[in-house]
Amino acid sequence: MNKPIKQHLIDPEICIRCYTCEMTCPIEAIVHDDNNVVVDADKCDYCMACIPVCPTGSIDEWRVVADPYSVEEQFGWEELPEQQDITQSEAAGGMEALDDAMAALLAEAHAGAGGKAVAPASASKPTVNMYNLSHPVEATVQGNYRLTGDGADTDVRHVILSFQDKFPVLEGQSIGILPPGQDDKGNPYLPRLYSVSSPRDGERPNFGNVSLTVKREQHGICSNYVCDLKPGDKVRVTGPFGATFLMPDDPQARLLMVCTGTGSAPMRAFTMRRQRSVGNKSGGMTMFFGARSPDTLPYFGPLKKVPEALLKTHMVFSRLPDQPKEYVQDRILAEEDAVAEMLGDPNTYIYICGLRGMEEGVEKAFTNIAESIGVQWVALRDAMREEGRYHVETY
Numbered sequence: 001m002n003k004p005i006k007q008h009l010i011d012p013e014i015c016i017r018c019y020t021c022e023m024t025c026p027i028e029a030i031v032h033d034d035n036n037v038v039v040d041a042d043k044c045d046y047c048m049a050c051i052p053v054c055p056t057g058s059i060d061e062w063r064v065v066a067d068p069y070s071v072e073e074q075f076g077w078e079e080l081p082e083q084q085d086i087t088q089s090e091a092a093g094g095m096e097a098l099d100d101a102m103a104a105l106l107a108e109a110h111a112g113a114g115g116k117a118v119a120p121a122s123a124s125k126p127t128v129n130m131y132n133l134s135h136p137v138e139a140t141v142q143g144n145y146r147l148t149g150d151g152a153d154t155d156v157r158h159v160i161l162s163f164q165d166k167f168p169v170l171e172g173q174s175i176g177i178l179p180p181g182q183d184d185k186g187n188p189y190l191p192r193l194y195s196v197s198s199p200r201d202g203e204r205p206n207f208g209n210v211s212l213t214v215k216r217e218q219h220g221i222c223s224n225y226v227c228d229l230k231p232g233d234k235v236r237v238t239g240p241f242g243a244t245f246l247m248p249d250d251p252q253a254r255l256l257m258v259c260t261g262t263g264s265a266p267m268r269a270f271t272m273r274r275q276r277s278v279g280n281k282s283g284g285m286t287m288f289f290g291a292r293s294p295d296t297l298p299y300f301g302p303l304k305k306v307p308e309a310l311l312k313t314h315m316v317f318s319r320l321p322d323q324p325k326e327y328v329q330d331r332i333l334a335e336e337d338a339v340a341e342m343l344g345d346p347n348t349y350i351y352i353c354g355l356r357g358m359e360e361g362v363e364k365a366f367t368n369i370a371e372s373i374g375v376q377w378v379a380l381r382d383a384m385r386e387e388g389r390y391h392v393e394t395y
Contacts, residue, residue, distance in 0.1 A: 007068050008039045008046065012077050013128050014058035014117075016174050016241035018193045021050035021059050033075045034134035041068035055393045056244060057116030078129075120248035120349060120388040124200075127168040128243055133191070136178055136236040139163050141229045142209055149295030155216040156262060156298045157227045158197070161235060162209045169210060170200050171269035172245040172351075172391075176238035177212075179225040191238050192222035195353070195393075197265035199273035213265040213298055245351070245391045247273065254284035254348045256339070258328055258362055263354025263394075264289060264298050270351070271311055279310075286312045286342065290328040290358065292319040329361035333368065340373050343380065349389045356394040 010021075010030075015037055022030040022037060029043035030050060039059075050059050063069075065084055119126075131137040139161035147156045169175060176191030183189060198211040216227040229235065247255065247270045255274075257267045267287055274285060291297035294317065303313050314335065318325045332339055342348045343366070352362060363377075370377035384390035 004064050004066050005041075005068065007041050007063050007065050008044050008059075009061040009063060009069070009074070009080060010037055010039060011058040011061050011080050012036050013079050013243045014056050016056055016058070016193055017129070017176060017191065017238070018055065019190050020053045020055070024050050024053045031071060034132050035129065036075050036077060038071055038074035040071050055395060056242060060116045117244040117385060117391050118388040119244045119246050120250075120253070122248040122250040122253070123246035123388070124170055124249055126170050126173055126243050126246060127240055129239065129241065130168065131238050133178075133238060136238050137163065137167070139167075139210075139235045139237050141231050141233040141235060143231060144227075144229050147213070147298040152293070152295045154261075154292075154296045155227060156296075157214045157216070158298075159212045159214055159226055159229060160198075160203050160209050161212070161237065162207070163237075164208070166202075166208045167210050167237075167240070169196050169240040171196070171247050171273050172266045173240040173242040175210065175212070175240055177222055177226055178236040178238065179222040181221070189221060192220075192226075193239075193241065194226075195262075195265040195269075196240075197268045199269050199276060201276065205276065213262045213268070215262045244388075245353075245393050247351075248349055248388075250347075251278045252284065252347060254342060254345060255286070256342050256348055256350045257285070257287040258332070258350075258352045258354075258358075259287070260290040260328065260354030260358050262298065263352075266353055266393075267351065268299060271306065275306075275310060284347075285310060286314075286338070288314045288316060288328045288331055290316045290318065290354070293317050327361060328358060329365040332362065332365040336369050336372065339366075340369050343370055343375070344373060350384065350391065352392045352394065354394060359392065359394050 017037060019032065019037060022032060026047065026049055027043055027045060029040045031038060031040060061080060063081070063083055141159065142162040143160040145158045147158050148154050174193045174195050176193055178191045179189045181189055194212045194214060196210050197213045203209045203211040214223055214226045217223040245266065255270060257270065259267050271285065289297065294300050297315060300315070303315070306313065314331045316326050316328050316331045318327055352359065366381070367377040370380055381390055
């Protein structure tokens with residue numbers, strides 16, 4: 001038997017195929033085929049550059065192996081293999097120093113990565129990667145509506161896609177859109193990932209349609225393509241992706257949601273799912289939603305119409321005329337008593353989605369509030385994450 005090594009792997013069930021890790025890897029050790037994104041054991045030097053950029057934690061997987069899994073083997077995986085049967089003495093040889101070094105690197109990387117998430121225990125089992133690069137599904141554009149004000153410098157769109165058959169996507173999952181054309185190397189463009197903003201039974205119940213919340217980026221190949229789509233246009237779609245940023249099916253679970261901009265997409269899906277499944281009886285949803293101004297906040301009008309008995313909404317604006325700047329972390333601190341009560345409830349689930357820049361401020365706000373009730377936030381956060389109650393997807 002060869003001397004065991006610790007092999008770096010990617011969980012194909014959790015990976016959302018955003019390819020950020022592949023683009024980040026400085027030695028090109030991460031590659032993909034039409035099915036999976038994988039790490040080449042012959043090239044990987046454990047530099048950990050890929051860990052903090054992964055929005056799902058799917059890249060933080062390791063196995064002690066006598067013979068590394070080949071790239072070809074990994075391309076065929078639908079789930080990670082179990083740990084091989086390697087004796088303790090074999091696994092220990094030469095691993096301690098590597099483990100110590102990796103532990104330090106991972107701790108630093110996770111400080112800005114949101115950590116490795118676990119799905120809520122009561123969440124429905126998601127379908128993952130049903131349609132891939134070599135086998136996308138075609139959707140028809142049913143509608144494309146501007147969400148932000150006509151005078152706003154931010155163009156955010158609500159795009160509805162219709163599928164011939166029901167697309168099996170859950171709230172919190174993403175789908176990939178394949179833009180037409182090729183990159184400067186002559187390769188087809190990779191898909192761009194978008195979180196769905198509709199519940200599992202569709203934008204319109206039982207009509208096989210899925211909605212997306214898409215912001216136009218000035219030089220974005222895919223965002224401009226999607227924002228310019230017209231009803232009747234055909235779109236190639238991959239996915240669904242993601243197996244952890246899911247809502248609990250328990251109607252008594254309390255959801256504490258923090259988002260900015262298009263990070264509202266999964267929160268809208270959560271809210272619609274709750275509204276359809278339990279009506280207005282659920283008072284266990286609170287959302288802090290940040291934007292520059294009301295005309296740049298997606299779903300501003302519809303959100304104001306959601307009954308407070310179902311959803312307590314805090315709309316936070318940072319660019320209102322003649323008013324001080326306010327960010328989501330500021331409003332969280334202003335609502336300290338209510339947030340503290342939720343943090344102390346073992347039935348609370350936290351979801352954070354949006355621009356990565358907000359994550360640090362939100363963490364500090366939770367730290368201050370937790371300390372006010374005699375709790376160490378880092379310990380509470382990590383315990384919640386292990387229980388499937390703390391979820392972060394920032395970009």
